[in-house]
């Protein structure tokens with residue numbers, strides 16, 4: 001049995017996976033802020049998940065962690081996880097010492113990519129397009145994450161696509177994230193809704209012009225992201241996940257319609273059959289935690305090899 005922990009900005013989602021990769025137990029714990037709190041709560045989440053699955057920690061094959069920030073997967077070190085208050089933390093070695101099992105640390109989007117690949121039963125190549133507060137992608141090829149030379153593969157949220165757009169936190173103008181990032185949409189929309197992007201979609205359906213403009217901007221940004229991912233990596237499948245993907249078919253149908261529209265003006269784009277390559281991540285599944293557990297397996301196998 002292996003554990004997977006998805007460490008997010010507010011909560012840690014932990015799962016215990018059986019040998020057939022079925023979820024045997026799932027617990028959630030508040031993340032806290034700063035290195036001491038994150039380590040303490042990650043340990044607590046791991047122990048609670050093991051207890052819920054009725055297995056002793058010593059009997060675990062591995063623990064995998066998905067966490068935002070720049071991750072050195074080999075060293076198990078996470079850097080610049082700003083929302084968690086982490087500058088640099090050797091999370092893998094610290095947790096491994098406390099738990100006594102191999103711990104693998106992976107970037108959260110890469111972990112979710114592995115989870116999506118597994119949950120959808122995919123083969124070959126896949127890009128996971130995470131539409132959350134920000135926009136980022138992960139690549140999986142034949143079941144393995146492709147991180148790039150320095151771990152920045154898939155940081156497509158910071159590809160500028162609108163020269164007349166807004167200045168992004170990264171310093172550039174009109175980044176993809178300023179159009180399709182849930183955080184940007186929420187700020188532009190305003191209000192206090194718990195699910196602001198969903199509120200925008202509902203208001204757009206009701207005919208609110210400002211909501212229609214924001215929704216179409218988001219959809220156009222998501223379609224642009226799909227086009228970028230296929231044109232750069234020619235992945236067979238693009239899976240849309242992240243909080244914004246919970247809007248479901250209402251989002252997917254519009255993204256596919258937008259891709260169809262692009263293809264009408266270009267035989268070349270049409271030949272790529274983009275709409276048929278886009279899917280949504282299965283709803284209600286702890287995708288990133290499952291992926292983190294699977295990343296942990298890969299590491300323990302490497303150690304044993």
Ligand SMILES: [Zn+2]
Nearest residue numbers: 158168170175
């Ligand atoms: Zn940017």
